[in-house]
Amino acid sequence: MTETMRAMRLHAPGQPLVLEEVPRPAPGPGELQLRVLACGVCRTDLHVVDGELPDPRLPLVPGHEIIGEVTALGEGVTGVALGERLGVPWLGWTCGECAPCLRGEENLCERAEFTGYTRGGGYAEYCVADARYAFPVQGDDAQASAPLLCAGLIGYRTWRLAGGEAPRRLGIYGFGAAAHILIQLALARGQRVFAFTRPGDAEAQAFARRLGAEWAGGSDEAPPEALDAALLFAPVGELVPAALSHVRPGGTVVSGGIHMSDIPSFPYRLLWEERSVKSVANLTRRDGEAFLALAPQVPIRTETRAYPLDQANRALDDLREGRLSGAAVLIP
């Protein structure tokens, strides 16, 4: 008899996830089966569920901030023990052969597969992952660690592409899961943080100040000083010219999201004086190893709200409506 599990599955974009009893996924060669201890809810999951990212594998178990415990090893897996606690991120598999892979840019792999999008994810009691793309995670608190796997990792890559610790005055647009992690790293490196939220979102601004932002205001406001760099974590194209208008000459604006509404046209003078705009795509395993080693040193403490697995749709709605401080995490 096949063993089963509970999973929240997407059958068509734009529809709510459905709680179903389905067969437990079995690990193929090179893969692990994990019992999911916690799975974070990321804005990218919203983009998948809402149909803003094309061609998800359907029916789909979303979720790519997975903390799990190894329950079975596929053929050929070595160096991993049953019962070991691992984290499974968005980057699920790369080919190792295409031009970006050969350049060391596996985040841009032409045939990459992504957890909870083109591979099954963690909104379930069990999942499988390619053993080479799962990371050891420190600490016993799976709920607290889950947001590190994407909000943390992608946030870290965004921060790194904006110059890492070099910018002294760092703006952060969108103060959600990624920002609440990144601000802790930035402050530990002596950076001054300026937080921008939805206009009028006093709660998010208070959250940012409590975590150490020296200024917090609406994204329609100007910071008290010019910024050296700005990170964008809100999927709002208008923020690109807004952020550019507040960075100094030579400053950088980096967008961390996978999807954004259209960027309105803007005058060249906002970009001139060697300002730059960049995006982040995915992560490399090196980012994962570097960030997960850094996190306990800072130390980064996440603020999470737990939802039972069958409440995944409510968690997604709360994220969509901006009703969360910190990160939502599903506990199967």
Ligand SMILES: [Zn+2]
């Ligand atoms: Zn490749």
Ligand SMILES: [Zn+2]
């Ligand atoms: Zn994510």
